[in-house]
Amino acid sequence: MTAAAGEIFRARRGRRLTVNPEPFRIEPKFVPRIWGMRSLAPLYPEKTNLSDPIGEVWLTGVDCKIATGSFAGKTLGEAWREMPAEWRGTFFREPGDFPILIKFIFPNDKLSIQVHPDDAYAAEHEKAADGRGKTEMWHVVSAEPGASLLLGLKPGVTRETFVKAVESHTLEHLFQRHEVQTGDTYFVAAGIPHTIGPHMVICEVQEYSDITYRVYDYGRVDSFGKPRELHVAKALEVIKFCHSQGVRTTPLRMPAERASRTLLAASPYFAAERWEFLPAVPCSSNAAFFELLTVLAGKGYIHWRGSHMMYDQGECWVLPASLGRYSLQPELKSAVIRSYIPNMASLSADLLKSGVAKEALAGAVFA
Numbered sequence: 001m002t003a004a005a006g007e008i009f010r011a012r013r014g015r016r017l018t019v020n021p022e023p024f025r026i027e028p029k030f031v032p033r034i035w036g037m038r039s040l041a042p043l044y045p046e047k048t049n050l051s052d053p054i055g056e057v058w059l060t061g062v063d064c065k066i067a068t069g070s071f072a073g074k075t076l077g078e079a080w081r082e083m084p085a086e087w088r089g090t091f092f093r094e095p096g097d098f099p100i101l102i103k104f105i106f107p108n109d110k111l112s113i114q115v116h117p118d119d120a121y122a123a124e125h126e127k128a129a130d131g132r133g134k135t136e137m138w139h140v141v142s143a144e145p146g147a148s149l150l151l152g153l154k155p156g157v158t159r160e161t162f163v164k165a166v167e168s169h170t171l172e173h174l175f176q177r178h179e180v181q182t183g184d185t186y187f188v189a190a191g192i193p194h195t196i197g198p199h200m201v202i203c204e205v206q207e208y209s210d211i212t213y214r215v216y217d218y219g220r221v222d223s224f225g226k227p228r229e230l231h232v233a234k235a236l237e238v239i240k241f242c243h244s245q246g247v248r249t250t251p252l253r254m255p256a257e258r259a260s261r262t263l264l265a266a267s268p269y270f271a272a273e274r275w276e277f278l279p280a281v282p283c284s285s286n287a288a289f290f291e292l293l294t295v296l297a298g299k300g301y302i303h304w305r306g307s308h309m310m311y312d313q314g315e316c317w318v319l320p321a322s323l324g325r326y327s328l329q330p331e332l333k334s335a336v337i338r339s340y341i342p343n344m345a346s347l348s349a350d351l352l353k354s355g356v357a358k359e360a361l362a363g364a365v366f367a
Helices: 076-082 119-125 159-168 232-238 344-353 358-363
Strands: 008-010 017-019 024-026 029-037 054-058 100-105 113-115 136-143 148-153 175-179 185-188 194-196 200-207 213-216 260-267 270-277 281-284 291-297 299-304 307-312 316-319 325-330 334-340
Touching (some): 100 291, 100 334, 113 232, 136 260, 148 185, 159 232, 200 334, 213 232, 260 344, 291 307, 325 334, 344 358
Antiparallel strands (some): 008 017, 029 054, 054 100, 113 194, 113 213, 136 185, 136 200, 148 194, 270 334, 281 325
């Protein structure tokens, strides 16, 4: 048994399995979409000349397999239920459902114009789909000149004008268009209609839900010649016409030793920070919550408790809440997204204590 696998032993009395906390890597799931790309390079250099266009890479799907460590071979959903409670953190004394879904999005065409419900609506109308709404964040990993997305409606758009635009296929004219650049971040609350355009790669961090209400799909058909299902009636029930503007966040600098650390966005559903570093970075886990590290660029090693494993771009790692001290030692300059479920009051207090102005919080902290 390797040191990286952690020490595993069974108590002489009872059958409970005890596992030393260890980071572990999740195998990504490559999901075909009609609007996707046939090359995922340079993030996944081995994924070129693909037979089917890949639109999404699910990094924390509950059916994704664990690649390393004591839970290798199990799905993330299985590992989440079976891991010691202290790995999940004090926020998750009972496993419940895995709370954060992280994806890479590779659009070669516009996604459908769509909207997601909030928790209250999903709990009442989408019980078969786990009854959770969908709030999300987009971080632009790369963007070509002229790339843009539609996020939120222009001021004054009403339900009536929206319906007429759907019928006349002129819906895009009602949206706020955002020209995007590499490094931009957008917060997309439930109820805000949107679509992503081509010529960019997005890292999406979201409440774990796959409920999407399509409003308009540009007349596309699937491989069987059939149009994808639309959900206009439900979309009209959840769109926030009185407050339907998109938000480009204003990242907040956070203290970190030997690294550039910025808070991209935080909500009760997730917080996401971007870390960039070249020298080794000392870190420490928080007993309240587990962490997810999504590697955008670079490669190197995660060191902990006398063990180490190599990380590479395109990967996602789970770091247990009880891990304690660890370090990230890059071989190449690295950029990672660190995601977790925050205590909003504590996070805001820490930001203010670090010198962030109170009025600046609204640019990245969404209660």
